[in-house]
Amino acid sequence: MNDMAKNVLLWLIIAVVLLTVFQSFNPRGSAAQDMPYSEFKQQVQNNNVQSVTLSASLPTTVTGKLKDGTPLRSVIPVSGDDELQPLLDKHDVQVRQEPSDNGVSLLRILLDWVPFLIFIGLLIWFMRQMQSGAGGRGAMAFGRSRARLQGEDQVKVTFADVAGCEEAKEDVKELVDFLRDPGKFQKLGGKIPRGVLMVGPPGTGKTLLAKAIAGEAKVPFFTISGSDFVEMFVGVGAARVRDMFEQAKKHAPCIIFIDEIDAVGRHRGAGLGGGHDEREQTLNQLLVEMDGFEGSEGIIVIAATNRPDVLDPALLRPGRFDRQVVVGLPDVRGREQILKVHMRKVPVAADVEPMVIARGTPGFSGADLANLVNEAALFAARENAREVGMSHFERAKDKIMMGAERRSLAMSEEEKRLTAYHEAGHAIVGLSVPDHDPVHKVTIIPRGRALGVTMFLPENDRYSLSKTAIESQLCSLYGGRVAEELIFGPEKVTTGASNDIERATRMARNMVTKWGLSDAMGPVTYGEQDEEVFLGRSVTQHKNVADETARKIDEVVREILDSAYRRTREILTREIGKLHAMAQALLQYETIDREQIDAIMAGREPGPPRDWRAPSGGAGSGNGGAAGREAGGTVGAPAGQH
Template identity: 60%
Template structure:
């Protein structure tokens, strides 16, 4: 048994400690309350009156107190007046027995105990603190320098590579590491060495931590897990101490795997801080670099780290010998999404009409976490609707909720606001239908969802990994469609702020086209802007590399692209104004239309929809074909006045 390991039952130890504290408190109370019962306190004048009345039987006279008894047996006490020479005569005349009371001799043992009690308490606290410091694993109250790495033991809920889908290449890279741990001779006989580290790189939600858990479930060796933020403390040197302690633990359990989640918290570029603000983090990183590949070889210890921001990591951390492999965990494609959905759907009772392939086609850009959330939302919707099975309708509704936000049917909107929202969304849809490079419309709605009053959702027909110029121009035109529809129908003075997000999107896309992607004929194929502090090229701030004259030209080109998109949207909507009215009226009547229904409406002038109530409570009015409240079918000459 390890000498540092505590022996005995911890519960009994705790009971003994608290019992000792209770006895000490009891002793203190008994010492201060050790005086004998002196009875009821009375005034000295009342005492003399009682003596004169003959009700007192006996007394004991001390220097500072007189204690006595009445003839009925009750005790009393009083404080005498100094130098009262008449009291003995009064007692004798009334037949009261009296005697002197010797002063109490102090108890030497109790006196020593009272004086030593504070020092004993101080020594006890110090002993307890030292014991806590000696405990391993950083669990002690003073164990700042101990590693917080936890050994992962998943006896229940064990995750294996069978639970990982949609990221086959990343899985194969890590399966090889597991095979190396299981059978190192198979690789070493050909001169291969076990990798020292693997860095998992991917956007949030792609399954990096799930892969690490699968490695833990498959490896059959000790698996330590820790977060990058667990190393950094306010005290300088604590992080480096924790790194040393973590590797000491790993050496005792080698071969083993150490997983560091969010390593960018401790592995950022060194030297970027001002003054000494980053001394603690940089010392921690230096110690990590030395432990991973320094003079002392750490045989049998594999470091697996995860981050979604590889651009901020120090180059010394990324070199071979520390992280020999950088495993990219990408957003899954349609095949991967179908496999991921199949994994998560095993836990859900499905209706016969559920088709994972159809759901996968309608969820481009979804990560593994998004798909897991989608399945969970569908199951919750089915439970809310008191269904025994989760049907395709629940998955469609859950997809709309995840992509567009929850419906806010309780939001009160005036008829004028609904009408403007309907024409705004119809403008987006009409421009999208007439732009050949635009993605097909998935759904259009004027029901408020999330922070939007309405929305037109477009989905690509297949996974796309790059943008083309014609598609960018089409997206710019579609983003301007809502604003242009408001201008045409309601006039210049009635244009609303509803296009703010559209304008923001169009400005950002035009800026990227000009400054990053070289799609300006006047500026040429040059990069004028660099992304900073963003993960995988997304988010973060930007920095311009251009003169004042070039910046003016950049602004002119951006303005030209957006103005051109505005002009294209205006031309399309004025040419198709009858269809704009038709679609807006349909949105006011049905509130939500699918892409197929929009195509049917624009082709045939009507929609044939099954007469089924809307909503889980079945209290919404029944809608059949596209017949407005006036009783007339939609036609090409429908006007806003007819709504």
Template identity: 60%
Template sequence: MSDDNKRAGGSGDNNGQGGGPGNGPRANPWMKSLLIWVGVLVTLALFVTVIDGRGSQQGGNTIPYSAFLDKVDEGTVKDVNISRDLISGTLTSGDKFRSYPIQDPTLVPKLREKGIAISAKPEEGPSVWMVLLYNSLPFLLFMGIAFFVLRQMQKNTGSGAMGFGKSRAKMLTQKEGKVTFDDVAGIDEAREELQEVVEFLKDPTKFARLGGKIPKGALLVGSPGTGKTLLARAIAGEAGVPFFTISGSDFVEMFVGVGASRVRDMFEQAKKSAPCIVFIDEIDAVGRHRGAGLGNGNDEREQTLNQLLVEMDGFEANEGIIIVAATNRPDVLDPALLRPGRFDRQVVVPRPDIEGRIKILEVHMKKVPLAPDVDARVIARGTPGFSGADLANLVNEAALTAARKSKRLVAMAEFEEAKDKVMMGAERKSMVMTEDEKRMTAYHEAGHAIVALHEPASDPIHKATIIPRGRALGMVMRLPERDSYSYHRDKMYANLAVSMGGRVAEEIIFGYDKVSSGASGDIQYATGLARDMVTKWGMSDKVGPVEYAQPEGESFLGYSSSQPVRMSNATAQLIDDEIKGIVQGGLDRAKHLLTDHVDQLHLLAGALLEYETLSGEEIKKLIAGEEIGKIDAGPKPTVPRAGTSIPKTRRPSGPFGTPSPLGA
């Protein structure tokens, strides 16, 4: 694999904190919720009891009406109380009874004949309070549940009945971890541009005396993980002012007008704490170009953007409030948001160069106990294209690797292993390769290395390995001496030859019919590089310095910022012929070098089979005939010479020693 590995993407800039589940403050909301639901269940049970237990106030056993008449005839009834719906009374034995009457006009004469005391109780309806309770209890229960649900929702949106329109901006104070420019490394140019904002917040009169006005807004533009959020916090830490943070997605809700209301409330809070900084992360969530939607353009997102534009540059002055926003998609922002008077200063936060990566590594290495052999410059050389978050992850992976090995210090070996894991994936220890597959992999990687050694324009080899990682069965890593911002023709031809070295080595050693599919990644890289040389960079004499590459402009809702390239069939055929000729030239160059140095190819492949991994210095010593100083791992395996017949082997396609695209 080439040195030009450049890794896009990365993690964010924010540092989060979390608490354990057993903390006291987290238990209170659960207790409140439990008590509320217990109260609801008790109220329901009481309601059912009151409704169903109205007839249970009368004591005694319930008997049939016929049994009641038999007891009257037997003379065992002492007294009765007759109402419209119930007959109750006392037996001569003192027991209570009750029964439900029917229309019987002979009952009263029969009772008088037996001398039973008769009393009548008027029918009493429920009281007014009971009627109100019966009728209002379901409504009160529904209102209680609705109030509980709304209160839970308003915990995240603000307090009060109209909490949905409250701003979700959180104010960070110096007690929550002060960040200064000393904690920000590798982006010196961006830091210098924002130093002016810090000076204004410290001494506003310094600029006012000369009639100068500080920019109202600064837009931080950069790839994910480059330190945009960290840089904004450093501004607040250096100036010593309140720092409000909010995400662009926090403005948008399902309710119309909520986003605009939150923008107004956010500026009202900021005015009370002025001078202060308001940081809006991922502003492209609400700041996208207006009029490009599929609806009528009067949606909630555009209303929020309109309110933000008014607050930033309206009739009402917002003195002392500086808006700092971050995005990695500046191309989709509305032009009105970027005009002077709003975000009139764009600060590019790039990926760090080699010196910046060294500084970033030194910042993160302060928290890790290092062994004496750790060299930050070597690590920085091997991580081109890494962002600050990527480097922080690299240091963390190295510390975890050392901890798994029960080491007290993190050595260079752990950093190398962590770098390989981040770039190529974890080592595939469970993968079982046959001896034939190992030999083919060793010669494939040795072919890349030998061509790289004899190409003057190639970057120096850092290491070669046949240990499977990720999708690759091996790799050859080259490290540039410094970061390159432009590439010369001779280096491109060298990279083409190096990329073809693995396929050529297989053909020389194992024969034409034994070439495997392992060079698919190499061929893909070489073809892409040759296409760029012909269609972008004008490095073909027949095609000339004319751009024929397809447009790479950002596409927004199906509309591209560039027109497609139009060319004749003859021109397209010429371009294809030139691309094929350049790739074939690299293959011929690799074949010439490996044929002339086939003994070195056998020597290096045998060493890779024995030791599996060799550093660049060890490869140089091996080619020069010196001892490489490794511990002998046993007898050397038999290395096949040129023309030796070896059983046919197949390898899964993958990036065997594939350099990454130049300029990626």
């Protein structure tokens, strides 16, 4: 018995129960006991009947009660009984006659037919819900596709709205030509590609690029998320895949866009991450629909993911996702183009230079840049400005990269002084070691979870790091801890450098085990124990590393970190005067930028920053926080705090 038959049977049972309940409230029903007419006459002759009521309709119904209070009910034969009335008068029985009802009572009609009308209405509604299910919204439409269809004229996005990924746009422009004129390629034996997989970090514009393909080709566009296929009932996801392709065939040529396909396309039988019958059945159905016995001509499936490593190999073979388009993070020119696209929507002042902003935002994705423009517009709106100026963009960039200011957080003067020396240590070491990103800004205003922040920005986009650059980063990470130790003594060292130490340790271990940058261990990758949580339990995967090798790795990592620590101590001991000068400037101005930092390193007196305002008073000028420094002492691009 299929699901529809089961549901119809269930509703029939409910209808029977409802009719029974309504029948129990029918006013024509009575608690009186029916008795034969002959017995009724005998009761009258025995003087046992107190009163009766005769109905107006035929056959005449006699209702009443006996002298002992027992109700009675009987029916006079259709032929009638002329002796009944004299008999009732003789035995002093009270007789009432119901008035005749020539018409049909509206109340009677309602009482008789409303239950049936309600039942019929519910049945019609239920059948329509089962048959509709448009977009999967029907009551029982579990197997209907949840893909949302946008018509040819509804998609307004074009390639002009997509910036920062010129190579990816070139890769997908051929799809537009396929959809516009497939015969041009078929004459030469070419086939329209069945699938395109867009791979890239979050926020790089994969979904936007898919919409632009549909907008340029002027074809219907189905959009759905990979999680929309997976349900708790086995087989529902596969049914939705079948229904989605059936709908797409009716609108071919068209585009199906599946966002976050890794939710349903994970490697089958992978163990950790979970084998899942429903997900695997859905994936199997998707594989069959894309390249099975029945081809889906005219349908292009575009999928997006930032986890291509977990996808099933069957999805990536030729005939399924024939092409992989990498949508990576934009370079400086790409960031400039993206900023110009988003700046069209806001009134921008004449002093705003997109290239300057692009150079100061390495590692930003398209979504990050859109957020930057939005935050700058919000800063301008708070000031009731008519245009968004360069200062608003600078403040928005600081907020995104370093966190929002927490000026209401009060702290003691001793804590402020310690934070100033900590951040000054990061900055001076970073400026004193080779191949290190230049310091952009230093602040002791609490931002986000950090009590103070030192921001490093590269002059150009970086795609790899040399051994010298990594060793220099290790030194700058230790700069805050060493500065505390030199100025306040070993007993006054705080926990503020915990995040710096953690990141330095991880970086040094990667030098030894992953990047092959250790002379002692050589250019070899060493796998170590990896811990993963699966089904609420901690699962440790043991790699092929001997105990002696693991011990030697620990020794080499410790040696790298000790060397960086000693080198940092030597630098700050030599530059102790500059350390004091920078800490004093931070205590006075709270935030110093590149101009003040260069003046301090050159031995000159730093002036106030351009946007500095003298504090109007108050406790501690609003700086401080209890545990901010351990959330990150330095900030660098592109990974944020470092």
